[in-house]
Amino acid sequence: MNIKLAFIGYGTVAQGFTEIIMEKEKMLREKYDLHFKVVAISDFIKGSVYDEEGLNMREILSLIKHGKSLEKYPSGIKGMDGLETIQKTHSDTIVEVTYTDIKTGEPALTHIKTALEAGKNVISTNKGPAVKQTSELLEIAKKNKVFYGFEGTVLSGTPALNLVKYTLAGINITGFKGILNGTTNYILTRMEEGMAYTDALKKAQELGYAEADPSGDVDGLDALGKVVILTNVVLGKKLDWSDVEAQGITHISLDDVRKARENNKRWKLIGKAKIQKDGSVAASVSPEQLPLSDPLAGVNEAINALTFMTDELGSVTIVGPGAGKRETGFALLIDLINMTNHKYSFS
Amino acid sequence: MNIKLAFIGYGTVAQGFTEIIMEKEKMLREKYDLHFKVVAISDFIKGSVYDEEGLNMREILSLIKHGKSLEKYPSGIKGMDGLETIQKTHSDTIVEVTYTDIKTGEPALTHIKTALEAGKNVISTNKGPAVKQTSELLEIAKKNKVFYGFEGTVLSGTPALNLVKYTLAGINITGFKGILNGTTNYILTRMEEGMAYTDALKKAQELGYAEADPSGDVDGLDALGKVVILTNVVLGKKLDWSDVEAQGITHISLDDVRKARENNKRWKLIGKAKIQKDGSVAASVSPEQLPLSDPLAGVNEAINALTFMTDELGSVTIVGPGAGKRETGFALLIDLINMTNHKYSFS
Numbered sequence: 001m002n003i004k005l006a007f008i009g010y011g012t013v014a015q016g017f018t019e020i021i022m023e024k025e026k027m028l029r030e031k032y033d034l035h036f037k038v039v040a041i042s043d044f045i046k047g048s049v050y051d052e053e054g055l056n057m058r059e060i061l062s063l064i065k066h067g068k069s070l071e072k073y074p075s076g077i078k079g080m081d082g083l084e085t086i087q088k089t090h091s092d093t094i095v096e097v098t099y100t101d102i103k104t105g106e107p108a109l110t111h112i113k114t115a116l117e118a119g120k121n122v123i124s125t126n127k128g129p130a131v132k133q134t135s136e137l138l139e140i141a142k143k144n145k146v147f148y149g150f151e152g153t154v155l156s157g158t159p160a161l162n163l164v165k166y167t168l169a170g171i172n173i174t175g176f177k178g179i180l181n182g183t184t185n186y187i188l189t190r191m192e193e194g195m196a197y198t199d200a201l202k203k204a205q206e207l208g209y210a211e212a213d214p215s216g217d218v219d220g221l222d223a224l225g226k227v228v229i230l231t232n233v234v235l236g237k238k239l240d241w242s243d244v245e246a247q248g249i250t251h252i253s254l255d256d257v258r259k260a261r262e263n264n265k266r267w268k269l270i271g272k273a274k275i276q277k278d279g280s281v282a283a284s285v286s287p288e289q290l291p292l293s294d295p296l297a298g299v300n301e302a303i304n305a306l307t308f309m310t311d312e313l314g315s316v317t318i319v320g321p322g323a324g325k326r327e328t329g330f331a332l333l334i335d336l337i338n339m340t341n342h343k344y345s346f347s
Numbered sequence: 348m349n350i351k352l353a354f355i356g357y358g359t360v361a362q363g364f365t366e367i368i369m370e371k372e373k374m375l376r377e378k379y380d381l382h383f384k385v386v387a388i389s390d391f392i393k394g395s396v397y398d399e400e401g402l403n404m405r406e407i408l409s410l411i412k413h414g415k416s417l418e419k420y421p422s423g424i425k426g427m428d429g430l431e432t433i434q435k436t437h438s439d440t441i442v443e444v445t446y447t448d449i450k451t452g453e454p455a456l457t458h459i460k461t462a463l464e465a466g467k468n469v470i471s472t473n474k475g476p477a478v479k480q481t482s483e484l485l486e487i488a489k490k491n492k493v494f495y496g497f498e499g500t501v502l503s504g505t506p507a508l509n510l511v512k513y514t515l516a517g518i519n520i521t522g523f524k525g526i527l528n529g530t531t532n533y534i535l536t537r538m539e540e541g542m543a544y545t546d547a548l549k550k551a552q553e554l555g556y557a558e559a560d561p562s563g564d565v566d567g568l569d570a571l572g573k574v575v576i577l578t579n580v581v582l583g584k585k586l587d588w589s590d591v592e593a594q595g596i597t598h599i600s601l602d603d604v605r606k607a608r609e610n611n612k613r614w615k616l617i618g619k620a621k622i623q624k625d626g627s628v629a630a631s632v633s634p635e636q637l638p639l640s641d642p643l644a645g646v647n648e649a650i651n652a653l654t655f656m657t658d659e660l661g662s663v664t665i666v667g668p669g670a671g672k673r674e675t676g677f678a679l680l681i682d683l684i685n686m687t688n689h690k691y692s693f694s
Binding site for chain 1: 367371374375378379503504505506509510513514515516517518639640642644645646647659660661662663664665666667668673674676677680681684685
């Protein structure tokens, strides 16, 4: 299958994905019959370029690396914004990786809707649109016979949504709970070792885990977004972000951590949801003291984990990275493979 | 898709699978377009029955429950053995669930080969054939354009092989390590609490985790089989069971367990394999003292866990049940869904 990719947004994740598909080009062709070229990139800050013949991605990455605008690319049409790129380029698959706004979903939501309605596939790691309108977007994709892949919105490339879709098909999932934010888990891990919250946060910022304004992570908003996506997609229950009470980790002190340890417990920021007997959903994000025997208690550093409660298997837990350039880039690759290839094989 | 199932072997797992597909019949029809009937059952001890029109499975389960032979079923052709059932019945999908012999793979190996060569799909939880000849069986299936599903051979219905095949497609896996046997993990968990090995084994037998002759579990042979399957399928390296050094848990004393705990460690029976720099594989099964910070150290009771080492995601770990009537029955269901349906969807 021949794929013509157009990137909307070209930050770290897009660059990680580009590296992966460049390095794995031969394997993807031979094993998955996946032939691709990148025909367009449109980034709010880095500029935009479109060449129907395909862009030389080595040259693109070099421009980016040297802090130069994409407008410096030697050929192609320049200056198209995200929407124009979606509507006017001869691309068939849109990689939506602009910035995330969980509360409005924009501008990504409009990008994705426009693309799906124009009959283009979308692969995206952008949480915003998935939080706002997953079911609607899946519906639009279905109606237009195209694919909307968003594995990377939860646990980056670690299988979460795909775990349910492909490996737990036919099972009934009644709830989930997880460590859905790496930054806060990193901070809590350092606090377990006796480091104060402010120092741990500073270290997380130095390592690139936390933003300069860390509130999205430490106030629980990022975990909240993932709870909403999982509830809509996996539990099949409509939930808006404003329906969920979210509490972060900012009020947890070293003393709280010490006290928990004395009781063989450990503080973790837990996002969870459960279908109640009346069919409604109880969802929340808040710090919890887990007994050390809980599998989630042993998940430390910036690692994420997610437990699904099921009818046939009881609890099934997946543990893996929740962020990172290549880790999230891989989520776009697995979406691309699932989009194009249904001849799965081992060897 | 209409499926005509024939069971070869009709023990606990087959009965669990039967219960699941009976209970979920409507959902399977509506969501996966999966229509099925069971046309034949052949069991070495319980007898055999074939009715092209489909068997009444409620009646079959009732006969089994009351310890009666399948020959008592009111209609159909009786007395066909496994091979005859595969060759002579109008079935399209063989459920191979006879007893496991890891060293020869027989008689299941002949059953599966015969079925695949006759152009019939096979779903099976039988470790024996997968240990002996996975690659060959997958090759025969491919040549005859049929499906060979064996998810249940590793970690029962907990996604293990499917995790790799569907959710980690395109990734490079360089090794794995896991707690691959529930019985020994249960025994080690009890020993952590101070129970002697022989008492813990007795309790495992009472709970149905361990056989009357527990050697297959406690000597590491069961875990060895899974290491061989994973190495062949996931690492793509040919490995025979006789190539792997397997050591069980019988020599571990309460004193060893205590000493490990004093060093913040915990004994676990670990099966693992890793691709070496020269391309060869180093594989083993042996008890290891894991630091408590290792995610596998926190996996207790009869629960299994498996960590894959990957290029793009680092370590990814799945934790879930490794045995059980419904748990292993579900492995057959997911194989059946993957066999028939490539229109995966969430809702």
